Amino acid sequence: MSPIILMAPLLAAALLSACVGGNGTSAASVVRAPPQNTLAVTVDAGPPAAPGGAPIGAINHAYVTVKVCVPGSQTECASVDHVLLDTGSWGLRLVRSVLTAHAVTLSPEVDAQGRTIEECVHFGGGDTWGPVALADVTMAGESAAKLPVQVLDDRTVPSPAPPATCGANGTLINGVSGFDANGVLGLGVFAQDCGAACLSSAMSIYYGCTAAGVCTAEIVALANQVTNPVTMFATDNNGIIVNLPNLKNANGDATVQGELIFGIATQTNNGLPATGLTVLGTDASGDFKATYYTSTTVLPALIDSGTDSYAFNDPALAVCSSGSFVGYYCPVGAPLARSAVNSGVGANNASSTVDFAIQDPTTFVANATAFTGLAGGPGSSHFFWGMPFFYGRQVYVGIEARVAGIYTGPYYAY
Numbered sequence: 001m002s003p004i005i006l007m008a009p010l011l012a013a014a015l016l017s018a019c020v021g022g023n024g025t026s027a028a029s030v031v032r033a034p035p036q037n038t039l040a041v042t043v044d045a046g047p048p049a050a051p052g053g054a055p056i057g058a059i060n061h062a063y064v065t066v067k068v069c070v071p072g073s074q075t076e077c078a079s080v081d082h083v084l085l086d087t088g089s090w091g092l093r094l095v096r097s098v099l100t101a102h103a104v105t106l107s108p109e110v111d112a113q114g115r116t117i118e119e120c121v122h123f124g125g126g127d128t129w130g131p132v133a134l135a136d137v138t139m140a141g142e143s144a145a146k147l148p149v150q151v152l153d154d155r156t157v158p159s160p161a162p163p164a165t166c167g168a169n170g171t172l173i174n175g176v177s178g179f180d181a182n183g184v185l186g187l188g189v190f191a192q193d194c195g196a197a198c199l200s201s202a203m204s205i206y207y208g209c210t211a212a213g214v215c216t217a218e219i220v221a222l223a224n225q226v227t228n229p230v231t232m233f234a235t236d237n238n239g240i241i242v243n244l245p246n247l248k249n250a251n252g253d254a255t256v257q258g259e260l261i262f263g264i265a266t267q268t269n270n271g272l273p274a275t276g277l278t279v280l281g282t283d284a285s286g287d288f289k290a291t292y293y294t295s296t297t298v299l300p301a302l303i304d305s306g307t308d309s310y311a312f313n314d315p316a317l318a319v320c321s322s323g324s325f326v327g328y329y330c331p332v333g334a335p336l337a338r339s340a341v342n343s344g345v346g347a348n349n350a351s352s353t354v355d356f357a358i359q360d361p362t363t364f365v366a367n368a369t370a371f372t373g374l375a376g377g378p379g380s381s382h383f384f385w386g387m388p389f390f391y392g393r394q395v396y397v398g399i400e401a402r403v404a405g406i407y408t409g410p411y412y413a414y
Helices: 096-101
Strands: 015-017 030-032 038-043 062-069 077-086 090-095 116-123 126-139 142-152 183-187 206-209 215-217 239-244 256-262 279-281 288-292 298-303 336-343 351-358 383-385 393-398 411-413
Touching: 038 239, 062 090, 062 183, 077 090, 077 096, 090 096, 090 126, 096 142, 288 383, 298 336
Parallel strands: 077 183, 090 142, 298 383
Antiparallel strands: 015 030, 038 062, 038 256, 062 077, 062 126, 090 183, 116 126, 116 206, 126 142, 206 215, 239 256, 239 393, 279 411, 288 298, 288 336, 336 351, 393 411
């Protein structure tokens, strides 16, 4: 589950048009608002509290702004900026201190025994811990009422304390500094973050916690699990499209502006192309298949905006051992040309070869936050098409069991 961040580390302008008539009179200026299913996406250095892995802050982080309200309230609301867009996880997670700063308190859900429902989620960079709560969530013109979200408990001593297995490696990434973000918006291929697996047995994901802080793993119904908000929209609820432009500079751009479109083939601005679309069905884990370069090993793969680089294992590549990019690949000289073959699973079993380049990250310009040639992940057992893959592409994410044209999710497409 993303985000994978290897380093230690907004709005789209409305189009304004005016015309002057031949008789010297001016027509009214017309402000063209973005469609109600379109949300601005910004790649920049992140919120002020984000240390990032380079002097300027976060790298290859796509951010959106999410409005969150106490259920039923019109006043206890916060517009939370710099929420990380993550196509490799499921559900909305917000940092407690960020909500508190906006005077928003979301009440934890409780189970049948009156215990608060807490969750431990395993991400590539560490674990999160905190209660599940209900919130009214709005993005652009879309809304999800009483959406189960996770509140990331970033207090020095979380209450209740996480079980020993949560953050067992000494890494809890509950705060802004853990994600270089004020929250994480998981818009991957599934509706819930655990799904049926948490209906059949008490996995080490959801816990019921007593007032005394005793937490026991438990079964949690789908309606109470942290949920992909798109699935709860009244319309435009079958998937998303992430649309980011090509970068202008080979050595990195300072910022990038793009858009997140809700729905696939539901409106005039989110239609499916008649030809040329590669649709990659996923398995029960949300993965399709990738075969890297000259290897014959087939790897589980996904298209993941929560990962800041192409991430895969290649023992032949040199790894940066010092500076801001420790853990990334550091090829010497000109960018290295690489490729991988993607193959879908199940009915959507298309196949395509994707070419990409790996660049020495020390050559990126100092003020850049968006890079196309960033790669890492030595030792990884997956192949992650991270943020560099998104630049210059429209990436489609089809949600499980939802239909768009001739395609049924779960799938990724480009």
